[in-house]
Amino acid sequence: MTAITDLGIAGLRDGFRAGDFSAREIADAFNGAVAGAKALNAFIIETPDHAIAAAEAADRARAAGELLPLSGVPLGIKDLFCTAGYQTTAASRMLGGFTPTYESTVTAKLFAAGAGMLGKLNLDQFAMGSSNETSAFGNVVSPWRRNDGGNAALAPGGSSGGSSSAIAARIVPAATGTDTGGSIRQPAAFTGIAGIKPTYGxxxxxxxxxxxSSLDQAGAMAQDVRDSAILLEAMSGFDPKDSTSLDVAVPQWEANLSSDLKGKKVGIPKEYRVDNMPPEIDALWKQGIEWLRDAGAEIVDVSLPHTRYALPTYxxxxxxxxxxxxxxxxxxxxxxxxxxEGANLQEMYAATRAAGFGPEVKRRILxxxxxxxxxxxxxYYTKAQKVRALIARDFEEAFRQVDVLLTPTAPSAAFALGEKSADPLEMYLNDVFTVPASLAGVPAMSVPAGLDGQGLPLGLQIIGRPLDEQGVLNAGLAIEQRAGFTAKPQNWWAK
Amino acid sequence: MSSYRIQGATGEWEVVIGLEVHAQVVSNAKLFSGASAAFGAQPNQSVSLVDAAMPGMLPVPNEECIRQAVKTGMALGAEINRWSRFDRKNYFYADLPQGYQISQLYHPLVGEGTITIDADEKAGIAEARTIGVERLHVEQDAGKLMHDQHPTRSYVDLNRSGVALMEIVSKPDMRSPSEAGAYLRKLRSILRYVGSCDGNMEEGSMRADVNVSVRKPGDPFGTRTETKNVNSIRFVMAAIESEANRQVDVIEGGGTIVQETRLYDPDRNETRSMRSKEDAHDYRYFPDPDLLPLELSEEFVAQCRAELPELPDAKRARYEGELGLPAYNAAVLTSDVETARWFEALLDATGKPGAEVARAASNWLISDLFGALNRLGKAIDESPVSPKQGAELLALVADGTLSGTLAKQVFEIMLETGDDPAKIVEERGLKQTSDTGAIEAVIAEVMAANADKVAEYRGGKDKLFGFFVGQTMKAMGGKANPGVVNELLKKALG
Structure with a gap:
C-alpha cells in the first residue's frame, strides 16, 4: 500500500472521502515526516497543532457529511503569507518573532476550504533569491543529489525553496508559493514538481x-498538474482588499482538465534558444514539442522580440x-x-536596517x-516601464497566433549551494526564462519533464494567455502524461 | 494689479506669492483604509493595519474621498482628469509608517482652475482678481510625533496617518499679503460650501505652504522660498510680509535668495531656514504599484456635478439679481455657507421667499442677529434664535404689530428666553398700537403739558416736531405706531 505521505492533494482528498484513512491519520503522518526532515531546513516553524486542529475538524465534517474542498488536506505555507497567531518572517531577521494578528486572504481561503497548515516554509529572504541561500534561517537543501557519487548539497531553487524541497521530499503534499520573477516555477523545475503562477491579480x-507589488503573485506548488489545479482553485478569487485583484469568477480548473490538445496551437519562441543552453535542456524542449504534437496540438514558431531585455527590465x-x-x-x-545607546532616529533606522536585512535584500534596496x-x-525606471509594455505586447501578439507557449523553465538543472552565490549576476541569469511572463502578468507553470545526465529534474514551462490558466494546465497535463516523470529523490534526510 | 510694494533702499519691490493649501477631506474614513478620520480620538485609536503599514497590508481607495476632491475641483471651475494615478513619495520619518506617502505627482486628479477674490478697498484690493489654481490632488496625511510625553523618548500618534488631504496649488498670482488672505478665505468658503473640508485651521484641517519671492516691478520672478505648514490666515499674511522684507534686505545687502524650505515662528514673527535645496530630500517618486490608475466613469463625474451645491459667487449674483439685495448684503450673506444657509432658511420660513421680504430679512440678519451673536460670542449655527423665529419676528414688523423699536426689545427677550416672538408680544403686551383715539388722547396731553413748545412750533420752529414724536412715543411706552403718531401730530399741531 502507498504510504499516506506519498499521496498528493487529490489522493489524500479522495482517500479521506472514501474512508481509507482519517484526516487525523493524514495530519499525524505528515507532522511526523516534517519533524523527521530537519536536515532539509525546509521549515522556519512547524505548526503541527494547526494541522491537527484542521484534521479533527475535517473528521467531524466527514462524520456530519459536510465536506469542504480541501477537507483532510494539510499544506505547507510559504513564510511570506501572514498567518494569524503564527510567526511570519519572510525569512528575515527583520521580522524575527513577528506574529501577525491577521490572516492573508490566500491562507484564509485555504483554511476556509478545510486545509490545515503543517508549518511555515523557508524561502529566500523577502523572496529575493533563486537558491534559498538568502534566508536568515539558513538555506533550504534540496532532497535531490547528483548521481555522480558526490554529496554536494543542491539548491532547491528560489525563492519558494522550502515549498519545493518539502514537496519533493514528500513531507508536505502541496504548498503555497509566490512568484515575482520565477519563484514558483524555477524551484518547481529544480525539484521535479509542478508549480503554477496564475495571471497577475x-x-x-x-x-x-x-x-x-506589480509582479508578486501567489500560486500553487504540488506533485502534479491536477493537484496544482485543485490548490490554485482554492487560493484564487477577487478580493476587495487588494486593488489589483481581478474581479472575475474562478473557473473549475480541476473539473475541466483535459490533455486533448486538438485544435490548439503551441508557440515555440525562438528567443528562448539562448547561448550556452545545455544540450540536455534543448533536447528536452524538443521532446516537449513532440509530446504536445502527439497530444494533438499544432506547433508554431513565434517570436517574442524583446525577450532579451526582460531580465534587465525586471x-x-x-x-x-x-x-x-x-x-x-x-x-x-x-x-x-x-x-x-543614545542613538537618534536616523541612527536607529541605520542600525535596524543594517542588522535586519541580509546582503541580497540590501543589494536590491540599493x-x-x-x-x-x-x-x-x-x-532606468521610465525606460524599464516602456520596455515592460513592449514585452507584454510581444506576448499579446504571440497569443494572437497561438494558445500557449512552450519553453524550458530554467537554463540549468539545480546547482550546488554556494556555486552561484558569490556572483549575483550569474544567479539572476537563472531567471531568464521565467521573468518575461512575470513582467507580462500572464499565467505560467513548470511541469517536471525529465532528468539530466546527473539524475536531476528538469522542467518545461507553459505560458498562457491572461486568465487562461486552464489552457496552461491542460498543456501541462499533456506533457505530464507523456513524460511519465516518476523519479523521486533518495531519502537521505530522514532521521 | 495690487499696489502693495515693499519700500527698499533701492526702490520699490513687488511680492510674488503662491500658496499650496492642504485641506483635510471630510469623510468618515481615511483615504486608503476604513479607519475613522474624525478629529479628537485618543492617540492611536483610529489606526487600521493599513495605516500602521503592517506587512502585507494594501491600500484601497475610498470613493467618498475621491468624490469630495472631484466636487472641490468642479467648484474651482477646474478640469477633472478622468484618468489620474497615485505616486509614492518616499522618505523616512517616524510619523510615516509606510516609509512613503501616497500622493499624486505626475497625474493629479484635478487640473487648472480659478478662484476669484473680491475687491476690498480697506485691504488694498482695488478690484476683483482671478487667481489661477494650478492643480488639486489627493494624498495621505502623516501621523504626528509627541515629544512632551517622556523625558528621552518621542511618542507616535498615527490617528492622522492616512487621512485624506487635498493639496490645492495656486499659481504665483498673488501680489500682497491681503490677496493671499483673501484667496485663503475664499478657498475656505468654497470648501465649506462643497462640504469637502471644514476649513478649521486651528485643528489643522487646513494648512498652507507659502511660496514667496520678490522682484522689481516688471522684472522676471525672483528665487522663491517655501514656508511650510502655516496654520492661520493671519499667520500666512504675517509670514509673507516678514519673509518678503527679509528677502529685500538680503538682496539689497548684496546677498542672494536661496531656494529653501522655511518655518514661520509666530512668536517672533519671522521665518527661519529649515533646509536648503542642497539637502532637500530626493523623494524618489514613482507610481504606486499597489494601486491601479484612478479612472472616473462618466456617471461618477455626472453624479458629482449633480451633487454640487450653489457656490458663493453664483449665490451672491443671485442675491443681488433675483432678490435685489444691496451688493454689501449679498457679499456678507454668501461669504460663509452657514450664514447663507441660515438666511435661506429665514427666507423660506417667511413663506414669501423672494425679493419682497429679502431686503428686510437681510438687514435684520446682518445688523440685529450678527450684532447679538457677536455679543454672545456664538457662531450662526449656534444662534439661540431659529430662522423660523426670526421670520415670525419680521412678519410682526411687516404687519405693523411691532415697531422697529419694539422689535428690538422682543428680539432681546427671544435671545434670553428662546421664546417665540408672538408669545412674547402676547405675554408682555408689547404690541404696537395704531388706535387713533388712544394716540390722539396722549397727543392732547403732551401738547397741554408743553404749551410753550407748541407756541414755538407754531411760530415756525419746525424742528420741535421730533420732540413731540418722542414725548408721545415715550408716554405710550414705545408701543404707538410711529407712522400714525406722525400723521396725528401733524394734524394736531396744525
Missing part, C-alpha cells in the same frame, strides 16, 4: 509580505518597488529594532533606490 496579495522594476515596499521595516512599530533617484529615474 488572480490571487489576492493581501497579507503577503510584499517584494515587488532587475530595475522589482528592486525599485522593493526599495519602497521595504521602507516600512524601520524599527518603529514592529519587528527588529536596533537602538544603540539598486532600487538608485534607479528611482532624481536624475536616473527616466534613464
Amino acid at each position: 488572480r490571487c489576492s496579495r493581501f497579507g503577503i509580505v510584499a517584494f515587488a 532587475y530595475i522594476i522589482a528592486p525599485a518597488e522593493a526599495s519602497s515596499n521595504l521602507a516600512r521595516y524601520d524599527g518603529v512599530r514592529y519587528g527588529l529594532r536596533d537602538l544603540p 539598486i532600487g533606490t538608485y534607479v528611482l533617484s532624481a536624475g536616473f529615474y527616466d534613464a
Whole structure:
C-alpha cells in the first residue's frame, strides 16, 4: 500500500472521502515526516497543532457529511503569507518573532476550504533569491543529489525553496508559493514538481509580505498538474482588499482538465534558444514539442522580440518597488529594532536596517533606490516601464497566433549551494526564462519533464494567455502524461 | 494689479506669492483604509493595519474621498482628469509608517482652475482678481510625533496617518499679503460650501505652504522660498510680509535668495531656514504599484456635478439679481455657507421667499442677529434664535404689530428666553398700537403739558416736531405706531 505521505492533494482528498484513512491519520503522518526532515531546513516553524486542529475538524465534517474542498488536506505555507497567531518572517531577521494578528486572504481561503497548515516554509529572504541561500534561517537543501557519487548539497531553487524541497521530499503534499520573477516555477523545475503562477491579480496579495507589488503573485506548488489545479482553485478569487485583484469568477480548473490538445496551437519562441543552453535542456524542449504534437496540438514558431531585455527590465522594476515596499521595516512599530545607546532616529533606522536585512535584500534596496533617484529615474525606471509594455505586447501578439507557449523553465538543472552565490549576476541569469511572463502578468507553470545526465529534474514551462490558466494546465497535463516523470529523490534526510 | 510694494533702499519691490493649501477631506474614513478620520480620538485609536503599514497590508481607495476632491475641483471651475494615478513619495520619518506617502505627482486628479477674490478697498484690493489654481490632488496625511510625553523618548500618534488631504496649488498670482488672505478665505468658503473640508485651521484641517519671492516691478520672478505648514490666515499674511522684507534686505545687502524650505515662528514673527535645496530630500517618486490608475466613469463625474451645491459667487449674483439685495448684503450673506444657509432658511420660513421680504430679512440678519451673536460670542449655527423665529419676528414688523423699536426689545427677550416672538408680544403686551383715539388722547396731553413748545412750533420752529414724536412715543411706552403718531401730530399741531 502507498504510504499516506506519498499521496498528493487529490489522493489524500479522495482517500479521506472514501474512508481509507482519517484526516487525523493524514495530519499525524505528515507532522511526523516534517519533524523527521530537519536536515532539509525546509521549515522556519512547524505548526503541527494547526494541522491537527484542521484534521479533527475535517473528521467531524466527514462524520456530519459536510465536506469542504480541501477537507483532510494539510499544506505547507510559504513564510511570506501572514498567518494569524503564527510567526511570519519572510525569512528575515527583520521580522524575527513577528506574529501577525491577521490572516492573508490566500491562507484564509485555504483554511476556509478545510486545509490545515503543517508549518511555515523557508524561502529566500523577502523572496529575493533563486537558491534559498538568502534566508536568515539558513538555506533550504534540496532532497535531490547528483548521481555522480558526490554529496554536494543542491539548491532547491528560489525563492519558494522550502515549498519545493518539502514537496519533493514528500513531507508536505502541496504548498503555497509566490512568484515575482520565477519563484514558483524555477524551484518547481529544480525539484521535479509542478508549480503554477496564475495571471497577475488572480490571487489576492493581501497579507503577503510584499517584494515587488506589480509582479508578486501567489500560486500553487504540488506533485502534479491536477493537484496544482485543485490548490490554485482554492487560493484564487477577487478580493476587495487588494486593488489589483481581478474581479472575475474562478473557473473549475480541476473539473475541466483535459490533455486533448486538438485544435490548439503551441508557440515555440525562438528567443528562448539562448547561448550556452545545455544540450540536455534543448533536447528536452524538443521532446516537449513532440509530446504536445502527439497530444494533438499544432506547433508554431513565434517570436517574442524583446525577450532579451526582460531580465534587465525586471532587475530595475522589482528592486525599485522593493526599495519602497521595504521602507516600512524601520524599527518603529514592529519587528527588529536596533537602538544603540543614545542613538537618534536616523541612527536607529541605520542600525535596524543594517542588522535586519541580509546582503541580497540590501543589494536590491540599493539598486532600487538608485534607479528611482532624481536624475536616473527616466534613464532606468521610465525606460524599464516602456520596455515592460513592449514585452507584454510581444506576448499579446504571440497569443494572437497561438494558445500557449512552450519553453524550458530554467537554463540549468539545480546547482550546488554556494556555486552561484558569490556572483549575483550569474544567479539572476537563472531567471531568464521565467521573468518575461512575470513582467507580462500572464499565467505560467513548470511541469517536471525529465532528468539530466546527473539524475536531476528538469522542467518545461507553459505560458498562457491572461486568465487562461486552464489552457496552461491542460498543456501541462499533456506533457505530464507523456513524460511519465516518476523519479523521486533518495531519502537521505530522514532521521 | 495690487499696489502693495515693499519700500527698499533701492526702490520699490513687488511680492510674488503662491500658496499650496492642504485641506483635510471630510469623510468618515481615511483615504486608503476604513479607519475613522474624525478629529479628537485618543492617540492611536483610529489606526487600521493599513495605516500602521503592517506587512502585507494594501491600500484601497475610498470613493467618498475621491468624490469630495472631484466636487472641490468642479467648484474651482477646474478640469477633472478622468484618468489620474497615485505616486509614492518616499522618505523616512517616524510619523510615516509606510516609509512613503501616497500622493499624486505626475497625474493629479484635478487640473487648472480659478478662484476669484473680491475687491476690498480697506485691504488694498482695488478690484476683483482671478487667481489661477494650478492643480488639486489627493494624498495621505502623516501621523504626528509627541515629544512632551517622556523625558528621552518621542511618542507616535498615527490617528492622522492616512487621512485624506487635498493639496490645492495656486499659481504665483498673488501680489500682497491681503490677496493671499483673501484667496485663503475664499478657498475656505468654497470648501465649506462643497462640504469637502471644514476649513478649521486651528485643528489643522487646513494648512498652507507659502511660496514667496520678490522682484522689481516688471522684472522676471525672483528665487522663491517655501514656508511650510502655516496654520492661520493671519499667520500666512504675517509670514509673507516678514519673509518678503527679509528677502529685500538680503538682496539689497548684496546677498542672494536661496531656494529653501522655511518655518514661520509666530512668536517672533519671522521665518527661519529649515533646509536648503542642497539637502532637500530626493523623494524618489514613482507610481504606486499597489494601486491601479484612478479612472472616473462618466456617471461618477455626472453624479458629482449633480451633487454640487450653489457656490458663493453664483449665490451672491443671485442675491443681488433675483432678490435685489444691496451688493454689501449679498457679499456678507454668501461669504460663509452657514450664514447663507441660515438666511435661506429665514427666507423660506417667511413663506414669501423672494425679493419682497429679502431686503428686510437681510438687514435684520446682518445688523440685529450678527450684532447679538457677536455679543454672545456664538457662531450662526449656534444662534439661540431659529430662522423660523426670526421670520415670525419680521412678519410682526411687516404687519405693523411691532415697531422697529419694539422689535428690538422682543428680539432681546427671544435671545434670553428662546421664546417665540408672538408669545412674547402676547405675554408682555408689547404690541404696537395704531388706535387713533388712544394716540390722539396722549397727543392732547403732551401738547397741554408743553404749551410753550407748541407756541414755538407754531411760530415756525419746525424742528420741535421730533420732540413731540418722542414725548408721545415715550408716554405710550414705545408701543404707538410711529407712522400714525406722525400723521396725528401733524394734524394736531396744525
